[in-house]
Amino acid sequence: MPIKVRCRACEAVLNVPEKAAGRVVLCKSCGGKVKVPVPAGSAPTGGNAGEPRRRRRPPAEETDSGDANSFGGDLFGGIDLNRAEDSRRKVCPACASPVHINDVECPKCKVTIATGVLSERQRLIKERKGPPPAEFYSKIWSDGGKFLKKHMNYAVLTAVIWSITLSMAGTCSYAYNWYIKGRTAELLESMKEANGVIEGDTLVINIEKGGNTTYDGKRYTAKSEAQTIRLPSPYLQPFRDPPAIFWLGMTIVFQLGFGGWGWILAVKIAQLTMEGQKKIKRFQFDFFATLTMGFRFYFWPVVLMAPLIWIIPLLAVTGGRNGQIGAGILASVLFLLPMLLFLPAAVVHTTQKYGYRAWLINWMARDFGKTIAPSLYIAGLNIVLVLLVPIILAGVGIALQARLLATALNAQSEVLGWLASNLVDMGDGSMRFLFYELPLTFGALFIIYALLCSLVSFPAVFMMRVIGLYGLYFKPDLSLVNEFPDNTPVGFGPRFLAFLVDYIIMIVLLIPASVLGYLGALMFVYYGYPELGQKLNNVVYAISALALWGIYFAKGESGAARATLGKWSLGLIVLRDDGKPLTPKQAFGRVASAFVTSITFYIGFIMCAFRSDRKAMHDLMSKSKVIWRSDETE
Numbered sequence: 001m002p003i004k005v006r007c008r009a010c011e012a013v014l015n016v017p018e019k020a021a022g023r024v025v026l027c028k029s030c031g032g033k034v035k036v037p038v039p040a041g042s043a044p045t046g047g048n049a050g051e052p053r054r055r056r057r058p059p060a061e062e063t064d065s066g067d068a069n070s071f072g073g074d075l076f077g078g079i080d081l082n083r084a085e086d087s088r089r090k091v092c093p094a095c096a097s098p099v100h101i102n103d104v105e106c107p108k109c110k111v112t113i114a115t116g117v118l119s120e121r122q123r124l125i126k127e128r129k130g131p132p133p134a135e136f137y138s139k140i141w142s143d144g145g146k147f148l149k150k151h152m153n154y155a156v157l158t159a160v161i162w163s164i165t166l167s168m169a170g171t172c173s174y175a176y177n178w179y180i181k182g183r184t185a186e187l188l189e190s191m192k193e194a195n196g197v198i199e200g201d202t203l204v205i206n207i208e209k210g211g212n213t214t215y216d217g218k219r220y221t222a223k224s225e226a227q228t229i230r231l232p233s234p235y236l237q238p239f240r241d242p243p244a245i246f247w248l249g250m251t252i253v254f255q256l257g258f259g260g261w262g263w264i265l266a267v268k269i270a271q272l273t274m275e276g277q278k279k280i281k282r283f284q285f286d287f288f289a290t291l292t293m294g295f296r297f298y299f300w301p302v303v304l305m306a307p308l309i310w311i312i313p314l315l316a317v318t319g320g321r322n323g324q325i326g327a328g329i330l331a332s333v334l335f336l337l338p339m340l341l342f343l344p345a346a347v348v349h350t351t352q353k354y355g356y357r358a359w360l361i362n363w364m365a366r367d368f369g370k371t372i373a374p375s376l377y378i379a380g381l382n383i384v385l386v387l388l389v390p391i392i393l394a395g396v397g398i399a400l401q402a403r404l405l406a407t408a409l410n411a412q413s414e415v416l417g418w419l420a421s422n423l424v425d426m427g428d429g430s431m432r433f434l435f436y437e438l439p440l441t442f443g444a445l446f447i448i449y450a451l452l453c454s455l456v457s458f459p460a461v462f463m464m465r466v467i468g469l470y471g472l473y474f475k476p477d478l479s480l481v482n483e484f485p486d487n488t489p490v491g492f493g494p495r496f497l498a499f500l501v502d503y504i505i506m507i508v509l510l511i512p513a514s515v516l517g518y519l520g521a522l523m524f525v526y527y528g529y530p531e532l533g534q535k536l537n538n539v540v541y542a543i544s545a546l547a548l549w550g551i552y553f554a555k556g557e558s559g560a561a562r563a564t565l566g567k568w569s570l571g572l573i574v575l576r577d578d579g580k581p582l583t584p585k586q587a588f589g590r591v592a593s594a595f596v597t598s599i600t601f602y603i604g605f606i607m608c609a610f611r612s613d614r615k616a617m618h619d620l621m622s623k624s625k626v627i628w629r630s631d632e633t634e
Contacts, residue, residue: 003037094106129476131472165254167446175247198233205220206227300358338364345364352480354483495626520537593618
């Protein structure tokens with residue numbers, strides 16, 4: 001007689017033969033195992049008919065499953081704890097987060113799953129809040145290579161920008177020297193016709209009573225009495241002429257473009273590397289921003305080594321010819337030393353909100369000492385990968401300077417002769433220079449610099465990524481500053497740096513002051529009183545310079561501006577002691593107080609380094625303070 005049994009898994013009813021009693025069968029619906037019970041009064045299949053049946057153990061008395069007393073008061077007494085874990089899922093022993101069966105470390109808390117504790121590497125990462133420094137040396141090659149491969153376009157762009165800026169700087173320098181040379185020869189010829197005599201930096205022309213003479217296209221007459229005309233020497237005057245100033249200025253501008261692009265790209269790559277990014281996004285060439293960064297590139301070593309720069313002029317003045325050579329060598333060393341040793345830390349500092357410590361030698365020396373091994377390693381890579389080819393070519397150029405110069409001049413002469421014969425003969429004046437010599441000079445320089453920059457730009461982009469990795473791996477060892485408490489007074493170092501920036505602007509303001517002085521003396525010179533005109537020129541020049549400086553500082557530090565360009569670039573502002581902006585009248589009073597402080601041989605400025613409130617003498621006199629600009633005051 002078939003036996004009916006129900007599958008507990010799928011609730012299906014199975015009809016099994018009687019001989020399956022006491023055995024386990026498979027459910028036809030779900031495949032699950034179903035135990036077939038033995039009917040009462042029958043022996044299980046496989047037993048002998050003559051054997052007596054064993055007595056079954058009486059079942060335990062059923063109790064209420066909700067009664068905790070049924071297990072001696074233990075609510076979970078009926079649970080087998082050895083089988084309580086879900087064997088189908090793996091979890092972290094520390095944070096209980098689900099993990100993959102092949103994971104060695106927990107993706108969430110980073111502990112080792114087998115031990116339940118942090119590994120040595122993860123302990124260092126947690127302690128330093130960054131990757132272990134030991135991995136830096138092996139990481140830079142793979143990471144830097146991948147980064148360069150993804151950013152070949154920036155390496156090509158760098159080569160193009162450097163080639164153009166260097167070629168234009170060289171062309172403008174050639175034009176500057178061409179003008180100085182031609183103008184000097186012209187003035188010397190005019191001096192001979194005027195019977196002039198050179199005394200130091202002055203040209204002296206004596207005119208007898210009733211006589212006259214002509215120099216540089218101007219006619220000088222002595223009507224009532226003999227006169228002595230004093231003018232700048234023919235060797236000095238060409239440097240003051242507007243064309244010379246123009247070509248010199250253009251040379252500086254394009255040279256700033258060369259250094260500025262390298263600096264701005266290095267800062268950008270270092271910043272995204274420290275943020276964990278792998279690709280540059282939306283970064284375009286900005287000429288004016290590049291010029292601004294160019295000032296930083298060239299002035300940073302000068303400002304950084306300012307405590308030692310005074311040795312250079314002292315050595316040049318007191319050492320004679322050998323001293324001048326030594327001063328030149330020392331100047332080169334003081335410029336190149338920061339570029340090699342302190343550049344990685346300086347670039348990383350520049351990526352921060354407050355990067356003023358990159359300009360102070362004490363902080364740079366501290367960071368270099370903390371990271372001396374990677375800094376020297378990067379310096380060696382820079383020499384081998386970036387600087388080696390330019391150094392070799394520069395050495396060859398110096399050794400073969402005379403031969404290369406003669407070859408270039410001969411080639412230029414032949415090309416100019418061919419152009420004059422086959423195109424248009426421009427003569428030997430300015431037209432030939434503008435339409436023939438300048439384009440030829442630029443073309444030749446561009447070919448040379450394009451080849452050189454193509455060899456240098458690719459390893460340069462690679463090294464920029466290496467500097468970013470340096471900041472990522474050694475950030476805890478660097479003295480980086482990202483924030484200051486509100487109303488924190490500024491110490492001597494940042495204020496000195498801000499003054500250096502403002503000092504450059506003060507020098508630029510001397511140009512309009514000199515123009516005003518020249519206009520003030522022009523009438524006296526025109527009517528034959530050059531000496532009186534020169535004195536008036538000096539007076540007007542001094543008054544104009546002081547007035548322009550006062551207006552610059554007073555207008556900058558009053559009202560909504562609250563800072564000059566130098567202070568604002570470093571994140572500093574000027575306020576009254578009560579925290580309110582200065583009025584224009586108070587700002588002019590602060591400028592006057594600063595002038596009085598300068599009379600004390602700058603001791604009044606230095607006192608801010610020793611006061612707890614970081615106030616200088618002119619701060620106390622004007623009841624003002626210099627503080628860090630917070631996010632709320634921006």
